Every structure is written in structure tokens, then in C-alpha cells.
Amino acid sequence: MRAISLVQKLEFEFSGNIARNAVTLGDLDNDGCNELVIGNDEGVIAIFKGKEKIQTITGLTFVACVEIGDIRNEGKNSLVIVTADGWCHIYEVHSQEEESTSDEAEINESVDEVDGQGPSSAAATTETQSSSESTLDSDLKNTKVLKTPLVCVHIQRIPANIKNLLLGDVDSDGQIEVVVGLTDRVIRSYRFVKNPCKTTNDFFKENAKPEEKFLGKLVAINKWECANQIGSITLHHSYNGRPSILVGQPGGTFMRIRCQMDEGEEELNRSDGSNNGNLPGSIDYQFLGISRMRNPNISTEILGDLKSYASAESVGKIGESTNISPPYALATLDGTIMLVQDEVILWAIAVDHQVFALTKLDVTRNGSDDIVVCSWDGQTYILDQSKNSVRFHLEEPVRAFQSGWYYLNPDQPSVTALVYVTFKNTIIIYYDIPLKNLICKKFEPDEATLSQLFVDKSRNPEQALEYVKNMDKKSKAELVSSLLYDD
């Protein structure tokens, strides 16, 4: 397998135990540039932008998951932190310039889904004071990068022992839902319901107690129980854009939850009048028949919605093929990596390393997502959807891994990044991965160009081209070599 060594890297110090899902790349401050957020077991969250740490949030409990997304459905990103003991914190950047626009957005948005209950009592009783240090640091550079620090806009008690967090529109209603996976095989979904009387500005202007000015709350929608331990959860869309939640189950299998019902069913439900926002989903288990015997005890990672260059192309070509869903990837801890499309395994490879992290990133920038997997011992495999692979070895054990886009400088375009959290209290970001192509090819000279050399009295251009085409590889290589290197 082709291997590469990487040069360009950033290193940050960050101590503590880091949960696998407590590291993410996303645009926190809504400036179009991604930041890196990481949390540890001591309840410290660090936010990195470019080449520096811009903020630290302390005073939380064991950070189990962090995610960046538009949880409040306001058209701007928030940082969602879920701790192992069941606290969900939402942090946001509140910028003055946004005020007028966000006011308008507030008015335009429908707030009909609010039920009359006040903020949950749990949130009110415990006040986790989260101090943001960056302003105190009086570091001019820092304040320049992030004009306004992140502030906590919401705290709520949700069940404890959450290990996976997903923000996404799981029922295609245009709103972002929160899906969490728990260590006790349960999947729950929530929706952030706004308090109609409160606007973002009120939150910052009022002097009232924090619990009184919450902008809304997370309302539970659904609960599903899986048969086995949850590996990871992901959102996937089928060819017609219908979303489903895929839950990795041991042994390379998964459970699929469809929150949105088939159109027929939906209408049926409506006529019953039983449908009041709580959409019951349909569930099915997929075992993905594979010839290789799989260990049913091995944990499975799953990742949906891989952007596919091939499918996009075929859609353009033939109208019929629009009913091909994007592929999704599975990886098991015993080192099997699979690409699956419509429950058919397109390919599977086995590696000798314990694969624990499965991410996607268009490393080659060809419009098609590549699968980036990482094993505990630092072996990283970059695979494209045609099974071509490149290996990179971080010669150090890895605690958590993430891949994505990162910005070194807001003025520069984004770069691909591999984020490793090591056991030596460092975060290593390898950026701008220099891979244009996953396959390494021999140089093939342009035949038309070479044929110009053979146009003479005995050969016209067509004959010369024919002559070049008939040359064997070795003499072509010799010709190229003599052209390039002989004086």
C-alpha cells in the first residue's frame, strides 16, 4: 500500500483524558472558518483557531461529546457540549453586528411547536458556572481573533451516559434535531423548542438570572432501544433525500431508524389525528451479508452520506440512476473497512490494525468524499470510493481522531486536516495533506506531442502518431528519458 509522510503540522498542548467524540471541527463563530473544539474528563473545553488557542471553558464535568451545529435553528452555529453525567450545554458567540438580522430571523421563524412548560427544574437547580478565560487573559491577539467569546446560552439536564451526539435534520422537517446515543443501548432524539418571549438580545441585555432567560429548551421526541451496544450514530440520506439514522451495531451490522414515514403512512396517521409532532419511526436491522465470518462482539463505526463523485456523474448521464443512494461506510474494530451502497457491500478491505475512528474528508479535492480511518496505534488509512488507499502512520498511540477542514488564517482558503489527540497530552493537526491523487502512476507522455518528433519525409502526422502509438512502453520511456535528460 502506498504510504506518505506528512510534514506540515500544528501541535497544541491539551491535557486530560479525551473521549472519542469530544473533539470536533466546525464553524463556531459563524465567520465561515472552522475551529477545533476539544473537551476532556476534567470538564475543560479548549477552542483552537488557526495557530492558537482562543478560548478555554472550565468548570464543566466529564465532556463526553462536543458538536457544532445550528441546534437552535436560528441559522447560526452553536457549540453543544454533552457531559457524561448528563448535562447539555449550549455555547454561542453573540456578535453585536448580528443583532438586527437575528431579530428579523426571530420574527420570521415559526414558533408554533412550543409547549407551555417552563425551563426544566434540573437546569434551574444546578448552576454550572462556566467562566470564559480568554477575555481575562488580556491577550490582545486572542481577542482579535474572536471578538466576542463564547457564552453559555443554555444548560439542561438530559439522561446521563451519553456517548454519541448527532445534530441533524432526522425527520426532514427543515429543523435540526439532536440525536444522542447512550452507553445503555438507547437512542434518544430531542428538539430545541424556543421560548417565544425571548430573543437572543434579551438574553444578553436582561439582568435576570440565567435560568429565567433561557431561550428555549430541549424537548424529547423519541426513544429507541437497540439490541446491542452502540458503536456510532450517523445521519444518512437515501436517493430521494429521505433521512435515516444509522446506528452501528457490533459485528459490522447496523440498525436503521427512519423518523419520517412513507407518505402513505403519514397521511394515514394524520387522519387518525394521533400525529402530534411525535413521529414514530420505522426500524430495521441490516446484517450486510459478507462472506467473511465476523466476530459479533466487535464494535462497529458507521458513517453515512458520503459525497460521491461517481454517483453525481451518473445522475447527470442517465435519468434512471437517480435512485442510487449515496454510499455509506462501516469500519469494525478488527480492521474491516467497508463501503456500502443500498445495503450492498461495494468493497471491503481488512487491515491489521484496530480501527476505531471513521471519518470522511475529500482529501484529494475531487468532489468525492474519501474515507479516513484511524487505528489506536496511529495507522491512518485514506481510502477513496474506488478502494484506492494511502497510508499514513503517526508513530504514536491515538486517543481520539477527527478529520475535516481547518483554517490556518481566515484570509486563506481552508485546508484538509487530520486531528490526532495523543496520550502525551498533545493535539497534533496535520494540515494541507499533499495528496492530489490516491494512485501513484507512471508518467505517460502525450502521444500527439511525441509524434511531432517522427514527422519527416517518410511519415505524415497521422502516420507518426500511429508510430508512437505502436511503440512499446520501454522505448517510450527511453524516448522520454532521452528528451528530458540528454543534452
Next chain:
Amino acid sequence: MEQFKDAHYFHIPSQGNVYTTAELKLANDKLLMLAASLKREIFSLEYLEAPAGLVPSTKEIPFTYIPSGAEIISLDAFNKSLSTNEVVIGITIIKNSNDSDSLETFLNIYSQLEENDEFDIENVAQNCLTVELNFIPYKLMHTKFQEETVFLLSGSDNLVHVYRENPQDHVFKEIQDREVHFPEFEKTPSPVVWIDILHYNNERITAFSCECGYVKVTKVDTNTNKRLYSFVTRFANHVPKVQLYLDKNHVNLVVVNATLPPALFRNISKYGLSDYVTLHRLDDGTVFTTCLVADVDFDGNKEIIVGTSSGELFMYKYNETKWYLEEVKFMAAPVLSLNYGDLSGDGVKELVVSSMIGIHVLQHDPVFIQNKLKQLILQKSVIRRPVAEKEEEG
């Protein structure tokens, strides 16, 4: 060097040194890279052809007579013949015996017993001839000598030893009349670190550098073994590499100094070591380790690439008036040595960088080569056309 793309990285489990990589050209024009590591592993690196593209392959070769606990100092390989595979591989080792006072050093020479079209490196690795050394070996290299190829080995005894094969019993022996055949290798003030030899008509130009900074260039007439000229200079400190090259029929010499800027001595035959330029250094924090002289951008002028201990490659270019630093490329680890050879077998050479952690193969960007070829062919046809017209007239 922007046009160089990372093609592959061969990981080597323990670090090598500046002497532990060797190119080996086989009869079918296939190029192998041999790389040794301190902990006795020797790898053969090559590209295999597959329908989908090139598949890099690394093979550990079990060379015999390398006892456990021994460490590899230098490695060299050559093919005696142009048409068949008569491979000879030389490896110098140092054996640290239990008695800490005695260090045993050996030169192991591996060669294929019978001529065979099928080249099998493992076969070569099994056939060993050991020469016991009474000095600590440094650089091992080979050169042409009277239609033969001989090994040159510099040592801690401040001498350069010559090993020549006895054609009768296929045994390599140190030649005793070295002063006659290689008058350039006299006793030096300190061990010879690097040797470079240029064969030019019936002359042999030898440049070597010593640990103390002593650099000597000698031209010898290979027919009469007479010294035609000899120039000596002394640098303040360690000179890890000297490289001779021909540029427009002038013999130039690049001297890579560990801490001072690299120096380029031009047209040695005419000016000796008096006409020189120094190449600008970016910072003083690193040690220069190696260099490579090749026309890597195909503009007709040779570039000088210098590797450093902080993993940088500096490319110097000449712009009609002076040498300037064109580009800096960063590698993942300190650079030990550089090679420029066609590993992929497509006619375009690759830059092979040997670093502390392994061997990095950098491939030319195909689009860049395609455009260069177009340009080169255009230049050629411009030259050719008037000739063709004349022929028609005739």
C-alpha cells in the same frame, strides 16, 4: 520543487546514516533502492507495475554473515555488467563484541555465484565473502578501474582502501599497489568522509573531503597513472559531502560544509579552487548534510539541492549571473542523502530522499513534465526543420 509530489514513503524501523542507501540498476533498466538501517535490516525498495498504477514494494533481505549486535555503517551496490545481472553488494559492519575494548569491523561482499538472467537478490544475499578490516570503515563506494569495478573504502586510519576482485577465484582483495594506481589517495590528516569521482575521457577526477575540513581535488591520467593536477583547500569544519559535476564541459565542485554555506568551485581545470561562490544560507541553526546536482526543472541548467538536519531541502538555481535560493521544501525528518533516479521506470526520474525515518520518493508532477516535453520537442523541431529543408534542396 513545488512540482515534486509525494509518491511514497518507505518506512525504515531504525535510522540509517548518510552511507546506507544505494541505487542498483538491473539489466532490464529497472532501478532498485537498497536501504540499510542501524539495526541490521536491509531493505530493497522498488515499484511493481500493476494495472491500476504503481505498487510500491519493500522487501527485507536476509543478508548472511551479519551477526546479531552488529551495526551497519555503509552500503554500496553495483552491477558489473550492462547486459546481464552480475550484482555485487558491499556492506561494512561493526561488531561490538562483549569485550568492550575490541571492535571488529568487516567488509562483507555479496555477489551472485552463477550468471543467471533471473535476478534474485536473496540469492545474492546468501553468497558472502568477508574481509576483515583493521580500521573503522567510513564511506564505501565503487568506481571504474581498468575496465573493472572496484570498491573504495575510506577508514579511520586516514587512508582510502581499494578492493578489487581477483578474476580467477572471484575473491575481493585489497590492492597493495594503491599508491601506483590511485595516486590521489595519500594519507590524509583525518578520515575521509566523502569521495566523488568523475571519469572524463581518459582522466579521473577525484574529490574527497575529510572530517577536519580538508578537501582535495586531483586529476589523474588513467593510462599513465600520473597526477595532472591536484588542489587542496581546508575548511574550518566537517565537510559531509563533495560533489563533482560537469557543466558545459567545465568541471565544477560543490562542497557542502556542515555549518558554513555550501561552496561551489567553478571550472576547476582552469582555475583550480580559486573561482568559487558561496550559496546563501537561510539560517544558521541547521547542519547541511548532503547535496544533489541535477537539472530537476529541465531548463538546461543544473540546480543544486542541499539537504539539512532539520529536514529542509534547499534548491539553488543559477540565473546567468548568480546562484540564488529558489525554493525550500520541508521533509518530515532530517535529510541524510539524496538520489535522483528513475525508480518508477517511466523515463522520468524521481527524487529519492533518505531521511532519519525512511525513504521518501518524490515524483515529478505529470502535468509539468507533459508541458516540458512539449516545449523540448518544439525546440528540437525548430532546430531540425532548417536541416530538413536543406536536405530537400539537395
